[in-house]
Amino acid sequence: MKRPELLTRLLITATLLGVVALPLWAWVSVLSNVEEPLIHASIAESGGWSPDVIQAKVGEPLHLKFTSDDVMHGFAVGQMEMQPVDIEPGKVSETTLTFTKPGIYTFFCTRWCGINHWRMRGTLEVSGEPTAPETVSPALYVTLGLNLDAPHLADAVPAEKPSAARGMGLLHQISNLPVDQSADYYRSHSPSQVFQDLSTSGLTDSQRWEVVAALWAQNTSPAALAEGGEIYAQNCAACHGETGSGNGVFADDLAARGEASMQAMSGSMDMSMQTPASFSDPQRMLGASPALLQGKILRGGMGTGMPMWGSIFTDEQIWNVIAYLYSFQFDYSK
Amino acid sequence: MRFNFLLFLLGLAGLVMMFAPLPVQSSPPVEREFRIEASQYAYSPGEISVNPGDTVKIHLVSTDVVHGLYVDEYGVSITADPGQTATLTFVADKPGSFRLRCNVTCGAMHPFMIGKLYVGPNLWFYRSAGLAALVILSIVFWKRSNQPTITAN
Known part of the structure; x- marks a missing residue:
């Protein structure tokens, strides 16, 4: 085989492989993103958080992505030191949280979105090995x-x-x-x-x-x-x-x-x-x-x-x- | 010849209408305070007027969701949450009328949430009214100067 012919054959093979491999790679990367679903926020009257239950593991960073379906909302986890995340329609906001203690946390909306704003809450279930039990005194x-x-x-x-x-x-x-x-x-x-x-x-x-x-x-x-x-x-x-x-x-x-x-x-x-x-x-x-x-x-x-x-x-x-x-x-x- | 002279006169009058400095009574600048309530999808009051040079202080009170207020041309804005009155202060040094716009997406009709700020009298309104009167006048003149030629035929 002459050199130019070999080169041409190689080029055509590479192109054909690429045509199949590129969409396959894109498809796989889309599939791997499914683990981080987009959390939709909407006013309590139209359903609040979707989903309203989030699972997480102790010590593993939890990456969250949000968007709003109507007005401006916010995201924060109760009793946790964190910067609240503003959620605006048409935009995607992201945050990463790491939990040190297992348990059930409440997340809530931080920007007033109507008279039922406070009903916009959800739960964050953090699983993991329970640490030493804490004594809880009644209020x-x-x-x-x-x-x-x-x-x-x-x-x-x-x-x-x-x-x-x-x-x-x-x-x-x-x-x-x-x-x-x-x-x-x-x-x-x-x-x-x-x-x-x-x-x-x-x-x-x-x-x-x-x-x-x-x-x-x-x-x-x-x-x-x-x-x-x-x-x-x-x-x-x-x-x-x-x-x-x-x-x-x-x-x-x-x-x-x-x-x-x-x-x-x-x-x-x-x-x-x-x-x-x-x-x-x-x-x-x-x-x-x-x-x-x-x-x-x-x-x-x-x-x-x-x-x-x-x-x-x-x-x-x-x-x-x-x-x-x-x-x-x-x-x-x- | 007479017709050309008339045309020249009308054109001159039009230019005067457009560019003549109108006698605007200038009052000493004061501070004006406004309380604007923002709800989906309107401002109340929706129109405010001040004199040029006044210091404008707007207390924005939101009554349902997070709203904003942006003043066109001036480029200043604030955001108010329900329960947290926000105050915007600026000097109205540009005369004219300007749109107030909500700059926080506040629902489906958010793009239509607008108000108006008038700084000084609406000169362009008077000028365009004057120009319109002039146009009507010139049409009347034109008809009259054309009439004899039509009847002569």
Whole structure:
């Protein structure tokens, strides 16, 4: 065979092989991508997450791809330190997660996508060898035996916003006040209970409220308040209002739905549960202990628009939100 | 000759209409605040007007999903989540009318979510109205100057 002929034969063979091999390679690479399906996000009314159950293994990086079918959504895993992923229609966002502990995690939507935004949740099942069992203590409202749904109105309210700075001065001046400065005391008592405890102290009413404000300020920090405020703005303000007065952008919708619901038929109290709580109402806020508020946040409103946050936020985050809620009642400025 | 002169006069009037600086009463620039509620798929209020040079402060309140607001030509924008009012501040130094657009995909009708910003009086409207009147006038003149030739035949 002459050299050019050999070359031609080789070229033709290579081309023919390529024609078969290239599509085969493309097909195989498409098949191998099937392990990473595209997760579609849509508003809760049209189905929420699809799929809403994701499997993962401990220690193995989990690569996730998202897109949105309608409006802007977000993705984050509850109780996990991670940067939330924004999910926009027409775009694909990606993230990689690695789990260190097996268990069932909740993932949720992080950008408000309507009144039922909080219903957009899914589960992430992480399998693996169980590590040493952890002791789980029940929430404080359980050990205290608090009824989360009972009305909690303060008997007395201050005439004006009590100043924590002035109360701090009183705390330092008078040594034998009948109050405890520990976190346990703060968490298990409502401001109005502490106000009652101070009735034997010989202080005036406004001074007693100032001591209460000082105790509340002592159990938080500017950094904690800032974190609580950020969580509040992102997750609570749409219903409870940016100023905490229960008049957020969804408040009217919630009230309308509450009136239409079956619960409204059994009395006015049930109906009022459908409107978001106002944190600027001193009677309601000063009558609630941090433990009671923690219970309400952990468990949610059951039948109202209030979601359960227990699987989303860590204990510390919830305590910070609670500290922030009291800042609508107390003047923490120096 | 007379007809040409008339044509020249009309053309001159047209140019004046288009380019003459109109007496616009200039008010000292102030800060103007607007609260715009954004919902699927409209802004409320949908039109805002300011004077040239004013500082415009827009508080964007979203009432359902994440919305944005982008001002054409100025190129400034903000994004507001429900519960998180966003504030956009800019100086309206370009006169005219500009589109406000939602720049976060907010659903099927998102491309139609538009509003309008007027900076100063709508001069182009008055100018085009004047030009239209001029055109009608010239048609009337043209008809009149043509009439004798038609009847002469």
